[in-house]
Amino acid sequence: MHPLCGHALCMAAHFGLEEGVCxxxxxxxxxxxxxxxYPWLYAIAFPVVLFYVVYCYLPMYGVxxxxxxxxxARGILGSKWVGLKHFISFFTGRYFFRLVSNTLLINVKxxxxxxxxxxxxxxxxxxxxxxxxxxxxxTITYMPHFVSSVVVxxxxxxxxxxxxLLTSIAMAFGGENVNLLSKAKLFQPLFVGMNIxxxxxxxxxxxxxxxxxxDPVLYEATRVDGANRFQQVLxxxxxxxxxxxxxxxxxxxGRLMSLGWEQIVLLYSPLVYETSDVxxxxxxxxxxxxxxxxxxxxxxxxxxxxxxxLLISANALSRMVNETSLW
Amino acid sequence: xxxxxxxxxxxxxxxxxxxxxxxxITVYPLYYTLVCSFSDARGLLRHVGPLALPLRPYTLNGYRxxxxxxxxxxxxxxxxFYVLFGTVLSLILTAMGAFVVSRKHFKLRKIMMGGIVFxxxxxxxxxxxxxxxxxxxxxxTFWVMFLPWLVSSYNLIxxxxxxxxxxxxxxxxxxxxxxxxxxxxxxxxxxxxRPALAVxxxxxxxxxxxxxxxxxxxxxxxxxxxxxxxxxxxLILETDAAADNNAMMVEESxxxxxVKYCTVVVSTVPILxxxxxxxxxxxxxxxxxxxxx
Numbered sequence: 001m002h003p004l005c006g007h008a009l010c011m012a013a014h015f016g017l018e019e020g021v022c023x024x025x026x027x028x029x030x031x032x033x034x035x036x037x038y039p040w041l042y043a044i045a046f047p048v049v050l051f052y053v054v055y056c057y058l059p060m061y062g063v064x065x066x067x068x069x070x071x072x073a074r075g076i077l078g079s080k081w082v083g084l085k086h087f088i089s090f091f092t093g094r095y096f097f098r099l100v101s102n103t104l105l106i107n108v109k110x111x112x113x114x115x116x117x118x119x120x121x122x123x124x125x126x127x128x129x130x131x132x133x134x135x136x137x138x139t140i141t142y143m144p145h146f147v148s149s150v151v152v153x154x155x156x157x158x159x160x161x162x163x164x165l166l167t168s169i170a171m172a173f174g175g176e177n178v179n180l181l182s183k184a185k186l187f188q189p190l191f192v193g194m195n196i197x198x199x200x201x202x203x204x205x206x207x208x209x210x211x212x213x214x215d216p217v218l219y220e221a222t223r224v225d226g227a228n229r230f231q232q233v234l235x236x237x238x239x240x241x242x243x244x245x246x247x248x249x250x251x252x253x254g255r256l257m258s259l260g261w262e263q264i265v266l267l268y269s270p271l272v273y274e275t276s277d278v279x280x281x282x283x284x285x286x287x288x289x290x291x292x293x294x295x296x297x298x299x300x301x302x303x304x305x306x307x308x309x310l311l312i313s314a315n316a317l318s319r320m321v322n323e324t325s326l327w
Numbered sequence: 328x329x330x331x332x333x334x335x336x337x338x339x340x341x342x343x344x345x346x347x348x349x350x351x352i353t354v355y356p357l358y359y360t361l362v363c364s365f366s367d368a369r370g371l372l373r374h375v376g377p378l379a380l381p382l383r384p385y386t387l388n389g390y391r392x393x394x395x396x397x398x399x400x401x402x403x404x405x406x407x408f409y410v411l412f413g414t415v416l417s418l419i420l421t422a423m424g425a426f427v428v429s430r431k432h433f434k435l436r437k438i439m440m441g442g443i444v445f446x447x448x449x450x451x452x453x454x455x456x457x458x459x460x461x462x463x464x465x466x467x468t469f470w471v472m473f474l475p476w477l478v479s480s481y482n483l484i485x486x487x488x489x490x491x492x493x494x495x496x497x498x499x500x501x502x503x504x505x506x507x508x509x510x511x512x513x514x515x516x517x518x519x520x521r522p523a524l525a526v527x528x529x530x531x532x533x534x535x536x537x538x539x540x541x542x543x544x545x546x547x548x549x550x551x552x553x554x555x556x557x558x559x560x561x562l563i564l565e566t567d568a569a570a571d572n573n574a575m576m577v578e579e580s581x582x583x584x585x586v587k588y589c590t591v592v593v594s595t596v597p598i599l600x601x602x603x604x605x606x607x608x609x610x611x612x613x614x615x616x617x618x619x620x
Contacts, residue, residue, distance in 0.1 A: 029434060031434055031435075034432075034433075034434040037432075038430075038432060038433065038507075038508055040507045040508040040509045041427055041430055041432075041433045041508045042435075043509075044423045044426060044427055044508065044509065044512065045423070045424075045427040045433070045435065045439065047420060047423065048420055048423050048424035048427070048439075048478065049439065051420060051477055051478055052442060052443065052446065052478070054459065054463060055456070055459065055474070055475045055476075055477070056446040056450065056451075057442075057446075058451075058455075058459045059450060059451025059452065059455035059456045059458075059459050060449065060450065060451040060455070061451070061455075062451050062454075062455025062456075062458055062459065063451050063452065063455055065454075065455065072458070121349070124342055124345065124346070125346060127338075127339075127342055128339075128342065128343065128346060129339070133343075133346075137346055137349075137350060139603055139606060140350050140353055140354060141349065141350070141353050142602075142606065142609075142610075143353065143354075143357075143599060143602065144353060144357075146533065146598050146599060146602050147357075147595055147598070147599070148536070148537040148539075148555055148558070148594075148595070149537060150537075150539055150555045150558045150559050150562065150563065151558060151562065151591050151594065151595055153562075153563060154558065154559075154561075154562025154563055154587070154591065155356055155360060155562075155591065157562065157563060158562070158584075158587060159356065163375045165356070165359060165376075165377060168375045168376040168377070169376075169377070171375075177375075197352070197353070197356075201353065205610055205613045206613060209613070228332070228334075228335070229335055229338070230338075262539075262540050265540075266559065266563050283452070283453065283454070284453065287453070287454045288453065288454065288457065288544060293454050293458075296453075296454045297452060297454045297455060300452035300453065300454065301452065304449055304450070304452065307448075308448055308449060311448055
C-alpha cells in the first residue's frame, strides 16, 4: 500500500536493532519491575502490539494452511495435513514456468527502464538554469504519482482500445486499429510504460535531494581546472549520486519478485494471460476466486520465500558494497 | 561567470526542448481527458486521434450525468470518511508505537522493534488475511478499508527516527516534575513532531484514498464501496454504474465514453488541485524516509 515500501530494507538495516538493552544502575531490570515502574509505556504499547499480533502475525500463523487441505468449516486444527502436496502440484503444474518468468520479466523490465530514467531526468533537469522552470517541471512530473492506479489503468485501457488515443498514434506509425491491450506481446511494454509515466518524476526526488547535498566547492574546483559542463556531470555529479544510486538499485533488486497484483488485475484479460499473468494474480484467482485456499496460500508462500532470499542477498550485497567503497 | 560556448548553448537548447517534451508527455494524457470531458458525445464516438480542443458543440452534459450517478457521490462520501477516520486512527497508533520503541527504558523495546521490522519482510499473504478479517468480524464493514493496514511499519520507523532526534532536555525536565510517559507523548513528543505527523498523515491519507482492493476482496455491500471501486466499475469493467437508475439507461449507453472522461476528471481534480500546495510535505517525507536510509 505504501508508495515507498521498497525502502524498508534500508530503514531496517540502518535503524533496526542497533541500540543497547535497558540497563539501570548497572544491572538489567526484570520485566515485573519495569512494568511497575513504567505502567504507561505498557499501556501505550498494548494497542499497537494487539494490532501487529492480529493483522500481521495471525496471518503468518495462517500460512500453515499451505500444508493442509484447509476447509473453513473444519478450521486449521481440524483440517487434514498434506505436507508439500500443493507446492509440488504448483511446481509441476503447467503454469509454473509462465508465472515465474512473467513475474521476473515484468520486474526486470521495470528495473531496466524505470531505474535509469529518473536519474537521467534529475541530472538533466539540474542542468537547466532557470530555477522557476526547474520547480514547475518538478511539480508537473510528480503529478501522475497522485492519480490513483484505477484511474491510470482506466485511462490506459481507454487509450489503447481500437480508435483510442495511443492506438491512433500507433496507426500513424503503421500499426493496426485494434485493442492494443489484447495483444499478448504488447501487454508488458504498455504496463511498463504506464508505470514509468506515473513514477519517473516522483522517483527522481531522491536524486534531486542527493544532488543538492553535493558540495558546490567541488564544481568550482573542477571549473577552475577547466572542466566543461559535461565533464562536471561526469566527475562531480555522478560520483556524488553514486551512493544513492547503488542503494536504490539494491533495494529494487531486492523486490524483483514482488509485484503487486492490483494494477495487473485492472489491465489483464484471459486473452493476454500468456504474458500478463504473474504469481500474485494467480494467487488471487485460484485462492480467492476459485476458493482453493490452501493451494493459493502455498503459491503465495513460495513467492514470499523467494522475496526474502532476494532481500537477504540484496542486503548482504548492500553491506558489502557500503563497507568496501561507499561509506 | 564564464561565457557559455557554442556547444553548451546547443546542449542547453536541446535539454530545454527535451524537458518540454517530457512535460508534454506527462500532461497530455490528463489534458486529453479534460478536453474529451467537454466534448460532444457523438463526435467523441466517431473521433480518432489526438485532440487539442473539445469537439464542438461543447457540452457539460457528461458532468450532469456523472454527478447524477448516486454511486459516485456515495463512493466519494465513503472515501472521504475512510480517509479521515483511517488517517486519524493510523496516526494515533503509529505515534504510540513509534513512541514506545523510542523509549530507552522500555524493556520490550528490542523485541517489539524486531517484531515490527520483521513484518516489513514477511507477511502471511492475502488468503490467511482473508480468514483473519472474517474471524475478527470486520468482513464487509467499513473497518476493512483501513484496519488491517492501520500501522505501516515503514511510517512507524520514520516517526521513531524523528522522535529519537528530539532534544532530551524537555522530557527530562518534565519527568523531574513527575510527568509520566503518557504526558511526555501527548504534551512533548506529539506537539514537537507536527511536521513529521503531517507528512505521515498525507501518506496514510493518499494510501487510503487510492486503495480499492480491500473493498474488492473483503466487501460485498455496494453502499460501502469507496470511490475507487466505483471508478473501477465505470472505467475498467465498463458496467453501467447507474444501472439502478432506469431513466438514465438509454442516455448512459450512448454517453458512456463521455461519462468516463468526466468521471476521471471529477475524481482526480480534487487531489491534483490540492497536491501542489502539499508538495513540499510529500517531498520532505521522501527525504526523511529515503536519504537517511
